Amino acid sequence: MRNDCDVLIAGTGVAGLYAALNFEPKTRVLVLSKRDVGISNSMLAQGGVAAVVDKTNDDYRLHIADTLIAGGYKNDLRSLEILVNEGPEDVLRLIKEMGVEFDRDETRNISMTLEGGHSRRRILHHKDSTGREITEKLLAAAKSRPNIKIIEYAQLASLTRSGGGFWAGVLVDGVHRYISCSYCILCTGGIGRAYAYTTNSAAATGDGITLAYEMGARIKNISLIQFHPTAFAAAKDRERFLISEAVRGEGALLLNCRGERFMQNYDKRGELAPRDVVSRSIMLEAARTGSDKFYLDITARGADFIRNRFPTIYRRCLEEGVDITREYIPVFPCQHYLMGGIDVNIYGDTTVDRLYAAGECSHTGVHGVNRLASNSLLEALVFARRCTYDISRRLRHEESGVDGPPPAPPLGKNPLPKGYRTTIRGIMQKAWFVIPDYDAAREGLVRASEILEDLKNGDYILTPDYIEAKSLATICTLILKEVLEKKDKGEEYY
Numbered sequence: 440m441r442n443d444c445d446v447l448i449a450g451t452g453v454a455g456l457y458a459a460l461n462f463e464p465k466t467r468v469l470v471l472s473k474r475d476v477g478i479s480n481s482m483l484a485q486g487g488v489a490a491v492v493d494k495t496n497d498d499y500r501l502h503i504a505d506t507l508i509a510g511g512y513k514n515d516l517r518s519l520e521i522l523v524n525e526g527p528e529d530v531l532r533l534i535k536e537m538g539v540e541f542d543r544d545e546t547r548n549i550s551m552t553l554e555g556g557h558s559r560r561r562i563l564h565h566k567d568s569t570g571r572e573i574t575e576k577l578l579a580a581a582k583s584r585p586n587i588k589i590i591e592y593a594q595l596a597s598l599t600r601s602g603g604g605f606w607a608g609v610l611v612d613g614v615h616r617y618i619s620c621s622y623c624i625l626c627t628g629g630i631g632r633a634y635a636y637t638t639n640s641a642a643a644t645g646d647g648i649t650l651a652y653e654m655g656a657r658i659k660n661i662s663l664i665q666f667h668p669t670a671f672a673a674a675k676d677r678e679r680f681l682i683s684e685a686v687r688g689e690g691a692l693l694l695n696c697r698g699e700r701f702m703q704n705y706d707k708r709g710e711l712a713p714r715d716v717v718s719r720s721i722m723l724e725a726a727r728t729g730s731d732k733f734y735l736d737i738t739a740r741g742a743d744f745i746r747n748r749f750p751t752i753y754r755r756c757l758e759e760g761v762d763i764t765r766e767y768i769p770v771f772p773c774q775h776y777l778m779g780g781i782d783v784n785i786y787g788d789t790t791v792d793r794l795y796a797a798g799e800c801s802h803t804g805v806h807g808v809n810r811l812a813s814n815s816l817l818e819a820l821v822f823a824r825r826c827t828y829d830i831s832r833r834l835r836h837e838e839s840g841v842d843g844p845p846p847a848p849p850l851g852k853n854p855l856p857k858g859y860r861t862t863i864r865g866i867m868q869k870a871w872f873v874i875p876d877y878d879a880a881r882e883g884l885v886r887a888s889e890i891l892e893d894l895k896n897g898d899y900i901l902t903p904d905y906i907e908a909k910s911l912a913t914i915c916t917l918i919l920k921e922v923l924e925k926k927d928k929g930e931e932y933y
């Protein structure tokens with residue numbers, strides 16, 4: 440048996456990079472990034488990472504309780520306890536071993552912020568670009584390790600089991616080749632690009648979930664999608680800029696079209712209610728007032744505080760013509776995060792042998808029906824490390840590697856028809872956005888299934904666009920099937 444690498448990791452977000460860094464120096468790790476390594480949801484994370492590192496003012500039990508409340512008590516308690524108990528150590532490793540810098544107060548203590556649904560200030564942050572700070576430091580560390588190789592513009596297209604490993608079909612700069620590995624960790628992130636409007640990066644097309652599904656892995660709670668209440672309400676852009684929860688955590692008020700606060704009419708936690716509650720309240724308030732104009736007002740905090748605490752949001756809004764030190768920020772909900780995905784156990788192991796998943800593409804069950812703010816970077820760290828622990832143990836004890844030749848190369852002849860991805864995005868936006876529309880879901884499922892059939896059987900040339908179109912169509916059908924199944928069982932999303 441042989442292999443080109445011991446472990447193939449798809450994804451250079453926080454999950455993929457942290458997984459790679461946790462392997463022993465003798466393990467040969469290949470990490471793929473389907474685009475530039477700068478394009479990922481990890482790079483976009485603003486608010487921070489939640490962890491009980493200040494044990495005098497906080498407690499593990501409170502973090503667990505807050506996560507359960509946000510998650511509607513549908514969380515997997517065992518995974519959640521692991522997340523909250525082990526997470527602080529991973530966050531401290533970021534500081535000590537990777538050189539990640541979190542904001543500190545004048546006495547050099549880490550300054551914690553508050554976000555919706557948290558009962559304590561427990562969010563470590565690097566101004567309002569925490570994800571970029573963490574990802575760039577992880578990337579630098581990974582590049583310095585001789586056992587880790589990172590390839591950009593390398594898109595995982597297929598996985599075929601062989602002996603004790605996989606043949607991975609990869610498009611490298613558009614050219615197809617097979618790479619053999621003993622284990623694979625999917626860290627391919629979310630599905631935001633299945634929607635017309637999302638905060639997610641262009642890489643979030645659900646490729647890993649589609650691959651796992653095609654291999655027979657169990658996919659769970661794929662319709663549990665988080666709609667962030669306060670994305671910048673830009674006129675056209677598909678990728679919507681997020682106005683972080685931390686802005687409300689620092690005192691911003693949410694206002695309707697008349698400039699009135701309204702959240703207290705829907706939930707006693709007001710602006711700091713969990714995201715699903717705020718998003719739904721906005722939709723109900725929009726129906727009540729007949730207007731979809733909503734605003735955040737942070738001006739009371741003063742210009743110096745705002746520019747220093749939220750430099751990225753300040754700059755980005757200014758580019759859109761809004762000076763947030765003096766003016767209201769126009770906001771509206773949009774797709775933000777996927778709670779479900781490839782079902783994994785507490786070691787990130789899927790139901791397919793030697794296939795692991797971590798980060799946003801995975802379903803560990805920690806979030807329940809609604810993720811608590813800043814818990815996803817923590818989840819990516821904790822469960823990525825646990826994948827490496829399990830794979831390292833198995834590498835020591837099990838014979839591994841492919842046996843036999845790679846599968847036949849793909850030979851499609853036809854170019855991808857235009858418009859399939861736009862159609863899918865339209866279907867999702869209409870069928871399942873904050874409040875499900877079951878008639879639209881039924882119609883959408885029929886159309887998305889037709890598109891998927893054509894993509895599978897149309898003898899299309901394997902290109903990055905084709906992989907993404909097939910993935911979006913697969914994700915759309917999986918989500919809408921689950922939406923309709925839940926309706927038949929009488930299960931509500933709230």
Ligand SMILES: Cc1cc2nc3c(=O)[nH]c(=O)nc-3n(C[C@H](O)[C@H](O)[C@H](O)COP(=O)(O)OP(=O)(O)OC[C@H]3O[C@@H](n4cnc5c(N)ncnc54)[C@H](O)[C@@H]3O)c2cc1C
Nearest residue numbers: 450451452454480481484486487595628798799813815816
């Ligand atoms: C705007 C925004 C703000 C956020 N703020 C926060 C926050 O403050 N705190 C928090 O905890 N969470 C936050 N989140 C959520 C969090 O950032 C993500 O859930 C997390 O970073 C996901 O990490 P990941 O490693 O799983 O995926 P990603 O970081 O999205 O990385 C996915 C990687 O997979 C690669 N990839 C995809 N498909 C393929 C393929 N076929 N072949 C090869 N490579 C592939 C991509 O190129 C990319 O490198 C935010 C998300 C967004 C969008």
